[in-house]
Every structure is written in structure tokens, then in C-alpha cells.
Amino acid sequence: MTDTGNCILCGKCMEVCPLLRASGQEELSPRAKANLSALLASDIEALQEKDAAELAGLCLGCGRCKQKCPQGVDVPALVADLRGKHPGFRGWLWNKWLKHARELWPSTSLAARLIPSGMQPERLSPFLKAMQLLKSGNGLKPFVRIKTLPKNHAGTSMMLFSGCTARYVRPEWQHTALDLLSRLGIDVVKGKFGCCGMGLECAGFQTDAAQMRDTNVLAWRKAGKPKIVTLCASCHKGLAEYSKNFEDAVEARQWIEALTPISRLVLQGCYVLTPQAPEWIGYHRPCHMQHQDTDHAFLSAVLGEKLLEPDDRQCCGFGGVMQLGSPELCTQVNERCWQSLDGADTVLTGCSACVAQLAASAPENIQVGHWLEILDLEDDA
Amino acid sequence: MNTRELTRPQKQFLSGVFPEEDCLLSPERMAAFSTDGSRLRAMPLAVVRPENSEQVSELLRWAHNERMPIYARARGTGTVGNTVPVQPGIVVSMLRMDRILDMNQSDFVAEVEPGMVTADLQAAAAAKGMFYPPDPASSGFSTVGGNVSTCAGGLRAIKYGVTRDYVLGLEAVLPGGRILQTGGRTHKDVVGLDLTRLFAGSAGKLGIITRLTLKLLPLPEATASLLAGFCSINAAMDGAAAIFQAGILPSALEFMDRSTLNALREAGSSPLPDTVQAALLIQTDGSEQGVALGLNRLESALKRVTPERLLIGRGADEKQLWDVRRSISPASFKLRPDKMGEDIAVPRGKVASAVEAVHEISARLNLPIMCFGHLGDGNIHVNIMHNASWPEELAHAQQAKEEVFRLALSLGGTISGEHGTGLTKAAFVDQQLGSNEQDVMTGIKHVFDPHGIMNPGKGW
């Protein structure tokens, strides 16, 4: 049970909540969620537990408030707790989506059939569109050629944690990653990784998430605890938050040290832009990029002045399970995000959920993709 | 008369003027509006969210007729309970009115709606080379409307003054629905009584501010800071005196006493040696050359009073020095789990006596009490740390608070320099304000709000 007693209602977390900023609705702020959760724990009779849980559940899970709180209050965890107790149909639906990504994601029509008839499908359209675009999109036209790659990793063994999106919806990300790893001279160890579990955890499915975590840690152990290369900031954060699955503190530290964003491996390489490179490129920093942002470091080294300064306050508005509960609020957050990307012809990011959300909502003539898509691996310089 | 529940026509009126999400009636949604930084609590009858002054006017016409208490609320970061609806009434959340209406580089004026977050205004001004100086520590998460209504102060008050010094004019809606326009875009205006200033610090007791005209300055090019550690509080005061004697007006001049430094040490956030018993944190701003010169002069002025340690910060190092100041609040809880945070102010020359007297109270009542704050304007944050679950310590903390207030008044000061009185200090107002003064204030309020519906139940 997450501790709710520490919130002193100071309001510092309100500085960073993208949902509060976009909506002006204080009842959606992280402080309001911490307050509701404390009130529920103290058995205030006036509150309907279900309604309170549903309200607190309107949260993008971006985790910004947790970073800001001087009292260590973990609002997204409080929200997950409340969702866990009152899963309702939305959580159920999300669970289905994630657990059976392989069957569901390639077919949006199947996904549409899962929506209970009481729910208006058009309210879900941005989410479905995201899925559809992920499936059908051709990705960006590559415009960066590799001249040289660093040699310092050659001969080491690593595992690739592709994540659900790269595995089932955008296999080309996985191909690019594997190709890069092989060019770096890295020996890719095979292992059976599942989903990182973060989406499930946030949606309140703690037991399922714990299972995923066990599977992943076991796979890593079996492979001899090599480095784990990640492609997606959210998966990376999800993995970095594993805490209970280890034999001891030493193993827990080994796990954290093993996690390696793929951009860190290619940072020291030499790259050239092809004439197809767009004029202005925006970068969306994922909310879950809470480790050192080597994606951005890589892009600014490669793209130089073409890369516009990112606005760190924006969330793409994906929101996970909230997308199913209140797509309108997600859209408001998303609109702010696009305002901050004004001037870019192409927008790059390093999180699969952000790619989905931004691609589905992009203004006309603006391309969106994972930054891996800009690498031209067909034709070496 | 107002009862504990709204009648059906009352609800119909509110949801008619404030459609859908802008009229909240369920306790789950209203819970967020029942409390604020004071952690006191009372459930409102309804919460409404206006988007324009016409809606506010319609609401206040109705509330005036219905004798319905009205509580304006911005981000609810006030620490004295000023937004808590202690008498059943309607909370008016101003966060939807958060636009910049105009930001003018030739007039050096910004026109904004009151729900705008202060730091957002500062960033927008800075993008145009302009500067909005008032800087309460809560500037990132409180609003200009809230800041004006509490007359918020901050670190830069010593050089730039407090929020009221930047309000040139405003629009406010009064009970009955009248819309009042005061002041304007000129930096000088002596026609009529100064109604604009009356709203600064009025804590939502006169009307609801719907638009503000604010004064801006050119943005200083650079800043630099110094952290100086001394062997006693008196030595630190000598340091401050040396700065003023050298003819320097710093842009911030903060002090920390030994309990504050102890708490910082315990939290591992103090860069100063254990011999240091008091510290000054000083900032200077201006042009690049001016700041370099100012820093030199500050350094030589301070060296004359032989500090134990002198640390200089520019660029990223400067932030580290200010991180020490920012760590005080979290570090304080290393001493005790609960805090009574008072913000007395005394004349600048009396700060040392005040701090010494507080230390005496602290020793006598056996409670850790931290003094730190804005030396430049005599505003001392007195944090009475205690464990509220021990009845004896709670009683001592309460006694300490009363003694601290009496102390401030005996030194010619005030029981609150920044936060106001609201609920937590209402009982002490009589000690500071005489009956004549309070009668005049009541008379003035009556002109604006004849039925007393604006933020009832709070102290002056």
C-alpha cells in the first residue's frame, strides 16, 4: 500500500503537471489526487469511493509530480493503487490490449470490437488512430548516414529489450536496433523478454505486472546478466523501477547498471546528413526520459542547428489508460504539446507511446517518428 | 439565508452560468477545493470556474441577492487558510482565466488575467527582454491574482519591492455584479483614491479580480551570489551593515540562524563548516560589468567583518548556493515532523534582537525553532518545529507562536510580513490593529461588500 500520509499540500507538484496546465481543472492536479487518496484512507463518509477512484484515475502517469515532491509522495503509484482496487472496464480493456498485444495491435477492427456497446467509439478515435498509424505508417525517410561507429563495445554481449511496440507493431525499429548492434560488433544474446509491465502497473494490474517483471529478470539471469539495450524511454523507465525481483542489493544494482539506452552506444559515432534531411527538426522529450537523455545528446550531435530546442514541460498526452477514460483531456494536453513544436517539419522522439500519440495527432505535412527511423542503413557513406 | 445545502434553483442557476465541467457539485470533485497550503478543511457547497468577467459579474449579482458566501481561489498555495470556505459557500476557481492579454515593450506593461502562473508571466516577459520582479518562493506554482491578493513578497523585495509595487491597475467584480476599473497603464496617477492598492493584500475580501495591469522593468543581464558564514548572528548583522555602508543595494539578502544551519547539516545540505553559527546569502544583479564590480565590492565589504567562510557563485555555481536556501524547508523536518511556519517582520535594525529573543524562547520551551529569511526587509521566517502527536510539545509550540507574535509587535513589527492572517492568525489580529483602524477597514469593506459575502470568517 502506498503511503498517502506524507502530502503536506504544499502544491509544489502543481508546477509540473501537464494535465493541470492544459485543463485548468484543479481537481485533476497531483495535489488533489494525493488529497483524495488520503481522504479515502481516512474513511471520510461523504466520498463515494468509486467516483473518487475514477477521478483520481484521470492521470497521464507521466511521473513529473513524483520527481518534484519534497515529501516523496508518489502520485502515479497512488493512482495505480486506486485503479487496482476499482479496475472497471477501462482497466480491463487496457489489460487486454497490453497482454495480447500480438493479437490485438495488428488489427484495429478487432480492438474496436472489444469496446462495449455503451461507449461511443468516436470518443476513442484518437487512440484507435494511433494504433492504426503505428500499424500502417511507413515510417520516416532516412536522412542520416553512418560514417563510423564507436569500436569500444565490439566483442561484448548484450540483450535487446525491444518492447511491445517494436516487437508487434513497428518491427523495423527492432531490425534497425539489431543491425546497429551487429555493426557495433556486439554479440546479441537471445532471451525471452516480455512486456516491461509499466502500462499494466499504471492501469492497476499489479499482479500481472509483477509476473512480467519476474519473466524479464529471469531471462536476464539465464543469459548471464549482460547489458540490456533499450529503444523506448518508457520501457527503460519501467525496467529501471524494478525493485522487488532481485536476490539482493548487489543484483539490483547490477540490473540498473545493465540498462543501456541504444543512443548511448552510438553517441560517439560519426554521421552525415543526406540532402533529404528536413529543414527544421523538433524533438519531443518523453516524460519518462528520467535517466540522462542520450537520445537528445545523439540527435543534437548529428543534427546540429537543425534541431530546435525542446520544451521540457510538454507531455504528448498519450496517457495510457486515461486515453480510454477521457480522450478529450488527453487531446487538450496533446494540443499544447504541438504548440510547443511549432516550426518543425519533422518531429523525433524516443518513446513508442509518444510516437503513437504524436503521429496520430500530427498537423498536416509534419512527419513523426522514432529517431531510429532517420538512420539510413541501406547505403553506408 | 444560506443553508448547508444548495436548493434546486440555486444549483440550476450555477450550472446555467457555468456549464458542464465548470460547475462542480460532487464531494469527490470538490474535495480539492476544500483545503489549501494551511491543511485546514471545509467542504464548499459548489465550485465554479469562470472564463470571463461577465460570468463573474452574473455570479456576484446572484450571490449578493442570495447572501451566499464567495471564496475566490487561485492555486490554493496560501498557508493561512484564506481559500478555505469556512462558512458554507461557493468557491470560485480562477485558473481558467490565465491568458496574457497584452505585453508591451514600449509601455513596459503587461495586461493579464489573474489565474496566470507567476513564473509563466516572468518567462513570457523575459522572452521580450522584460522583467517582472516579484518572486515569492511559490512563483512556479502560484498565480499573479493570488500574489496580488496576498501582496506576496519574495527574495528580491529588498531591491524591487513586493507585488503591490507592480500593480498599475485592475478590473474587479464587486458583490452585486458591478465591474470596477482602477488605475491604468501609466506609472504615475494621482487622480482619486488609490483603489488599486486597496486590492493588494485584500485576500478576496473586497471583490474578484478579473484583470491586472502590471508594471515591467528591463531584464537585468546577469546575477552573481555570495554565501558568507559567520561565528554569530551579531557578526552576520555586522556583515549586512557593512554591505549597506559600502553603498550596495543587493537584489537579495537572506540570512540563516544556527538552528537552520544545524538542520541543513543534518540533511547533508550545508557547504559551511561547523564553526559557522549564522550565514548570509547575497545576490547582486545588473549588467555583466556591473555585476563583476558589485561582486568585488561585496567581497571586500564582507571581508572587513572577517567571515568564517566566503563562497562565491556565478552561473551553475550560483544555483548551488541557492540550493542551500531551497533545502531549508525539507531539511526542517529532520528536526521534528510538524511545523508552525510564522512570517513576522520587524524593522531591519531589530532583526538581531528578534532572532536572539526567539532563541531564548526556543531554549526555555525546549523546542527547535529555526529563524531564516529576508534580512533585507526584516521579514523573518520563524519555523517552530514540534511533534504534534505529543500533547506537551504541541502546547509548547502554541505558546511559542504566541510569544513570537508578541515579540514582533513589541519591536514595532508585524505578525505577518507575507502570508496574511486568514484562519490561522485571525485570533491575533486584535493585538496588532486597534479598534479605530479595524472600524475604518470594516467601513471600507462595507462599501464594496455590504452583505459581507466575500471570504467571510477570515482575519484582517
Ligand SMILES: Cc1cc2nc3c(=O)[nH]c(=O)nc-3n(C[C@H](O)[C@H](O)[C@H](O)COP(=O)(O)OP(=O)(O)OC[C@H]3O[C@@H](n4cnc5c(N)ncnc54)[C@H](O)[C@@H]3O)c2cc1C
Ligand atoms: C512552498 C511555498 C512557498 C511560499 N513562498 C512564499 C513567499 O516566498 N512569499 C509569499 O508572500 N508567499 C509565499 N507562499 C504563500 C503563497 O504561495 C502566496 O500567498 C501566493 O500569493 C498565493 O497564491 P495562489 O495563487 O496560490 O492563491 P490562493 O492561495 O489560491 O489565494 C490566496 C488569496 O487570494 C485570494 N484570491 C486569489 N485569486 C483572487 C482573485 N482573482 N480575486 C480576488 N481574490 C483572489 C484568495 O481568496 C485568497 O484569499 C508560499 C507558499 C508555499 C506553499
Ligand code: SF4
Ligand atoms: S504531493 Fe508532494 S509536492 Fe504535491 S502537494 Fe503533496 S507534498 Fe506537496
Ligand code: SF4
Ligand atoms: S503523473 Fe503526471 S499527469 Fe499524473 S498527476 Fe502527476 S504530473 Fe499530473
